[in-house]
Amino acid sequence: MSEKPVVSEELIAAGLQKIFGLTEDEGGDFILREPIQLNDGKSIHGVTKAEISEIVTRLNEAKLGNESSFQWASEAEFSLISLGSIGAFDRFFEDKEFIGQGENPVTFKIGKPSREFSAYLLCLFAQNPLLTRTPRYRMLLNRVRHFDTDRTSRGYGNARRPFEADSLFEALGESLRVTTLRITSNKSRSDFELLANSFLFHAAYNIDAAARIGLDSMFRAQAIQRVRRTQTGFLDAPRQTYDADLVHHYLMGVAAEIPLLEYLAYYHIAEHFFDKIFNEDLVNQIRSGITDPSFSARRNKDIQSIIRIVTKAQRQVRDEGGVNEQRALQLVLDRFVNVSRLAADLDAYDATLVDYYANNDVPFAGASKAAIRGRDEEAARGAIAKRIYKVRNALVHAKEGELPKYAPFAHDEELAREIPLMRFTAEQIIIAQGKVL
Template identity: 85%
Template sequence: MSEEPVVSEELVTVGLQRVFRLEEGEDGHFTLHEPIQLHNGDTIRGITKEEISEVAARLNEAKLKSESSFQWESEAEFSLVSLDSIGAFDRFFEDKEFIGQGENPVTFNTGRPSREFSAYLLCLFAQNPLLLRSPRHRMLLNRVRSYGVDRIPTGTRINRRPLEAESLFDVIGESLRVTTLRITSAKARSDFETLANSFLFHAAYNTDAAARIGLDSVFRSQAIQRVRRTQTGSLDAPRQTYDADLVHHYLMGVAAEIPLLEYLAYYHIAEHFFEKIFNEDLVNQVRSGITDPSFSARRNKDIQSIIRIITKVQRQVKDEGGVNEQRALQLVLDRFVSVSRLATDLDAYDASLVGYYANNDVPFAGASKAVIRGADEEAARSAIAKRIYKVRNALVHAKEGELPKYAPFAHDEELSREIPLMRFTAEQIVIAHGKVL
């Protein structure tokens, strides 16, 4: 489970103030500078301190909190992320209710978030001011402030669509276009996440509309921590050409929304050279052996030593169904990756990552620490290769009973911290194969 989100009355209030133009009165209530006119003629003029307190208190009563779910005794709410680019799940399951049968029925509701979950999203805005500065978030902010409303008293704007709302929290829920799954039970239970995943499988099986439990990347701080090295105005023309296959893998990684796909896209860039580099290494070992001054073609033991080198490699290839990938990965890193540049890139992206890799294993992969700074380059590359390779194996192998292993979505936060190491390694490999224009 990820670190618990911080929810408080103060954070909800700050989030409201960052999204809406509010003025605080002497009684602690807040008034909108521009009231919101609803399609039924009602008007939302602000929000009371009591309403904020009630919603914040309700959130803090939840037994289990994660970045994408809140669970109480007999109900739970999960944020959902559509797994297709056109949002088919969101459209198909907008404002739907499914009532179970039996003695203790469970009800599933899909649609816009509750007031409580909307308040939680406001807390994210309060804790991460940068969320509101990116272009996509500014678009969301404008939508919240103007979605489906007339301005009062001028009345010069026309409603874009009916807005069903009684509170500013409803406006947030409607405007941010987040889909949640709310589950209510006739009795207390502790398996709401299992129920949620069962519903998602049932929905995908019957409709081909797929979603997962999670928080949309638009609300995650990681979404704004992209590696933007240059402002658009200062970007110049490329000075090298690059291999098309490598470029395509790299573009797939940059564009990927799912950490697993992003990591594997960058890994494929290194994998592209495994067979070539591995075979070259074998040739070099043999050449080194037969050109050594101590070697004599007249001595059987010298010939046998060369045969042993080749036999050992052939046995490894046979056992593994191909080249020794971990060895090949290290050879690729030895050939194309500068550890000092890698450390510099990591520092520029997130100054804590070099220390994180040095002090933390990767539990879901059984991968050990990797000291990037302070060790000699050969030892650093060896540790990096082992860490990368074990993470990759955890992503592509999921046999029942094998531990440790990667659990889709559940380990995404841990995996996301491994992506910069893989990405910056892949970038050096692409650049090393560039040709000057």
Template identity: 85%
Template sequence: MSEKPVVSEELIAAGLQKVFGLNEGEDGDFTFREPITLQDGKSIHGVTKAEISEVVARLNEAKVTTESFFQWGSEAEFSLVSLDSIGAFDRFFEDKEFPGQGENPVTFKIGRPSREFSAYLLCLFSENPLLLKSHRHRMLLNRVRSFSEGRTAVNPARYRRPVECDSLFEIFSESLRVTTLRITSTKARSDFELLANSFLFHAAYNTDAAARIGLDSMFRPQAIQRVRRTQTGSLDAPRQTYDADLVHHYLMGVAAEIPLLEYLAYYHIAEHFFEKIFNEDLVNQVRSGITDPSFSARRNKDIQSIIKIVTKIQRQVKDEGGVNEQRALQLVLDRFVNVGRLAADLDTYDATLVDYYAGNDVPFAGASKAAIRGGDEEAARASIAKRIYKVRNALVHAKEGELPKYAPFAHDEELAREIPLMRFTAEQIIIAQGKVL
């Protein structure tokens, strides 16, 4: 479960100032120098301190809160993320309501965020200044600010529906292009998340338009703080060529919107070398045995020791249906990955990650801690290999009754913290295969 989101009057006020450039008066109200005039002639002058207080009180009354939804006694609101690149779900279900039936009807409504949820998203802007620096957020700010450019009537053709706003929160909501699912019941319930997921299944089953509960990636700092090793203006031409298959897996990982797909794309880069490296290791073990000064081809026990090496590995391959993947992964890391560089890449991306891996397991995978810094490199690679391999297994194996296991979307936040380790490992593997131009 995600951490409980922080909502306060101060954060909302800061978000309003960052997004709209409002002026704060002595009475705590926030106003434009000139009001926004909508196409229906209505004017929006700003937002009052009383309205902000009312919204915060409403959010704090929620019985369950996560980064993706707020739940009250008889209603809840969920942020949705469309699971296709063209937003088919958003377009198909835009502003649709599905009334419930029976003695205790439950109604589902899909549309723009409520005033309360919009205020929460404003808090995210306040907490994460980098949100305002990404390309997507510049587009968002342009949409928001277009309401007030010139303080003239807004052209409704520029928006997904005729603009009907009664407050500044609704203007922000209209500009976000974020979709939420609101569920209301005639009686108090505690199973709104179950109801939401049931509706999403029902919708996908009947329309092939899929969405999930979750916060849009634009509001996730980690999705924005990609490692930028250089500015575009100083980017050099490549000095090496790289294996096309590896590059394609890497590009798939970089482009993936779903953490599971991103992780597995990078894992496949390491997996590409498993059989080759594993077989080379077997050959080296046999060669080491027969070239050892103590070995004699005349002694049966020496010949038998070599046979045991081969037989043991062949048995492992037979039992596992292939090479021993965890062993192969470690061999690949031993061959291609510099632990010091890996730690430096992680520090550049997020200075907390190396300590996080050293101090935290991965509960959904049963993966243990990985000490990347402070010990010898061989031990570090061994712990990294175990962690990566167990996370991978949790993603591809989901048999009922087996614990621990990965739950799609529910564990995405935990999985997202594992992706940098896998990505930077994969990058070193690709670079190690490069050939000078």
């Protein structure tokens, strides 16, 4: 948890300009070009410099946790990401409060963000121009500009409830469609994140509504980039057919909202060929041995060398409950993956990734660096196979006490950087199986 959030009056003002297009008067207050009309006949004309200053002071008194929560002495606010249907989580609660028991009860409330959290999100817009290039940003602008015709909030079951706001920041909070969990206590606490996760488990257990602590992808530049190689208007008909099982795994990966599921979906595409490729390699080793001019069926040691190849493979299958997966993965990469093309795909997606893999381990997986350029292809594929396999193991094995270990959500940022390597590898495997129409 960092000590101070990155907020300032200047950043908030810049964010307000991006969203609302305000004008600044001589006193430093910001005025809307057209007031926002509310259902009760009131209107919002802008925001004062004093209110912005008050919000900044309040935020600077808090601790920021992982870009998605603020914690004060006796209260905290957490940004939530729904793990079900879009916007479904908050519809179960409709700004209800849940008060705990005991002498010092804790209160939980799900709803739209506070003015402080909304101001913080404005700062993120101001600091990262990339965020303003997304379709969801344009949708936000459209909602803000049409308050007069869409001045109600959508509640559970698609019912409408009156739109209420006392300040421009509260109106913004409604438009952002962000859900937060606010926790308040009668005394100082340091376990607000534990309380938040406990409430989320309680909600999932009792009403099957799932959400997690995290910042919506709209406000995270590293999460908004998609792989779009062709504009829709230039898309043509396919020229090959592809294996349906592989396609289904690929579609699952593209559609997945959780990095763990996305990574494993792409990994399954490589895994599809493990048995076949491993057994073919064993057959080739034996064929190579018995057809070598130095081999003689009359010499016991030559026969024993072939037996050792088979015995070693059988022992690996017995010990590992199947084929040697890391070896099989490298064989699949050797068969289907062109390293130069893989590097080009990574560069086209994010020009920093090839260097990132070459210079950075994967701490949660104990995976080593993988130099994709500057080495022969066989060595590069070996390094890639080791990195991919160790990341996969960290995702599927989570025994208590084992290190390193993947922690759901906590390591999602690190895992997200590994997904392009796995995805572009999987794509080459699928394409290599294609049959011309």
